[in-house]
Amino acid sequence: MNRNFTITRIDSLRASARCIVRELGFMQKGLAGTELSPSAVHTIIEIGYGTVTNASELGALLHLEKSSISRLVQKLEAEGLIEVGLDPDDKRSRKLSLTKRGEELLAEVEMFARHALSAALEKRSDKDIRLIESGLDMFAKALSGQDKSVSAVPPELTIHSGYRSEIIASVVRLHAAYYSQNYGFGAVFERKVATELSEFMGRIDRPSNATFSAYRSNELLGTVSLDGEDLGQGNCHLRWFIVSPRAQGMRIGSLLLEKATSFIDQAAFEQTRLWTFKGLDAARHLYEKHGFVLANETPGAQWGTEVVEQEFVRLRPA
Secondary structure (H helix, E strand, O other): OOOOOOHHHHHHHHHHHHHHHHHOOOOOOOOOOOOOOHHHHHHHHHHHHOOOOEHHHHHHHHOOOHHHHHHHHHHHHHOOOEEEEEEOOEEEEEEEEEOHHHHHHHHHHHHHHHHHHHHHHOOOOHHHHHHHHHHHHHHHHHHHOOOOOOOOOOOOOEEEEOOOOOHHHHHHHHHHHHHHHHHOOOHHHHHHHHHHHHHHHOOOOOOOOEEEEEEEOOEEEEEEEEEOOOOOOOEEEEEEEEEOHHHOOOOHHHHHHHHHHHHHHHOOOOEEEEEEEOOOHHHHHHHHHOOOEEEEEEEEOOOOOOEEEEEEEEEOOO
8 A cells, every 4th residue: 555545544445436336326226226236227327328338348448357257248138138149340349228218227327317416416616516526526536546647548549639631521520411311411410510610720730729630540520619709709619529429438528528628627618508409318418427417408409409508618628
């Protein structure tokens, strides 16, 4: 044991950790209002968020041996919560995805967990909540061995900043393909992305604006932009955040948002806003993980299709 830490101090941290485990229900038969084991609930969440796409990634994330993961996957598949199929990008790997029933269970788990945390934080001040957020994030990273700064970039990836040749076309292509296939967005959405992104790239060299993009060789796998001008002084607009379906499980979304929030904090914006729509649960998880809070929700059709539009806000850390 490091002699800089007394046994009393370590045991105090352990007591707090045990309290969190108890109060979140990890000692109960079912977790988050389900009849599933903690590992099963975690599996539903991580597959739903796109954090993992196969059994190998799941085993590494949950720190479980191959045989345990195999039994877990078989059980959840038998219960109709997940599907196991061939990965089109790697025929040797089996891709995990949620069934409709699994997606419904994920929504129930999310509602349960959000209610539990909301109840716990309801009477706390904004300052206390920010302190809790930063403390838990730092504690989680310390336990997992992660550095407190931006996470390491996988060796096969390169994170670029600023304009790159063909980036406008590549970002528009990613958005158009994903939202057309999954949500039926059409010409209005594609034209809006192309027009506004082109205008933004004309002022990308100004210090209040930034774009971060993840590449594997010459293939764009994800991107996010920060517009520090269009919402007025002291405000930042997080825009065009997207990760290619081919890059699921590579943590590109987290890497890009860590880059984005680092830029936001260094530029000292008072608040950062983003607009999205209900149903993008994996993205919402990442937004909330990086300090964004849902501020408004209303039906709208600014992207050419009727959806429940959402506005998220991130305030400058105290």
